[in-house]
Amino acid sequence: MDEGQNLFDLAGVSDNDEDGFIEKNGIPIELKIVFMGYGSLPEVAQLLQSQWLELGIRVELMQVAGFADLLSVIESGDYHLVAFNEFSAEPTILNRYYSANGDRNWSGYTGDEVLEQWLTQSTQTLDDTERAQLYSDIQRRIMEQALILPIRDYTNVIGVRSNIDGLVFARQGWWPLLTNLVIDDK
Known part of the structure; x- marks a missing residue:
């Protein structure tokens, strides 16, 4: 305070x-x-x-x-x-919130030409290493400019009995995929 x-x-x-x-x-x-x-x-x-x-x-x-x-x-x-x-395994989610034309740029933040250039390049490059570096730079710039107040991370606690096998999660790590779940009757 x-x-x-x-x-x-x-x-x-x-x-x-x-x-x-x-x-x-x-x-x-x-x-x-x-x-x-x-x-x-x-x-x-x-x-x-x-x-x-x-x-x-x-x-x-x-x-x-x-x-x-x-x-x-x-x-x-x-x-x-x-x-x-909101969360996503796909980093282009940042473009929705921080690009001047993003459909969820609810802050109306514009005028950061460097950030805008990185956001555009990140969707155009085919090089995974370059893309990862761009999104790392984008996240750092967002935090330096205080464009978001990250308050908390969502957690999802799932208890699984020892006789359950094959539990996997969607890419976001949030939703359990139950289609290949096996229950061992032993």
Whole structure:
């Protein structure tokens, strides 16, 4: 929290009227987080709200019923952050979120010509080594630019009895594939 307060001080943000909430040029800093009610997204949004409240930031939580409603709020522009999770074994998922023309570039982040060039090259190269290096560079740049707040990794715990054989998972490592499962009756 001290680091956050130091950054606010550097940015000229403070609680000028001593009401417990910070302002910039007399305007309160307020954020709206939109999220769906599945997984741990509500808990993540509540955690952010609690932590940012300690810094003096008002946070409104807006839970929507499903993906269509989420997209509707995003299209309206009535939000500051989207609590969302998605995963894929295919790294081109990053292009959807961080390319200027990405269908899930909900932050509207544009203007990083280097990132845009790497994202484009990553889909054009046939060299696996070059592609892996590009996506490594892309991920590093995303983190350096703080384009995402990685909060948690999803975990999927599956218990398997010792008489079960052949359990494998999809490429993402999430879904068990049960078609070749064998139960040993011994």
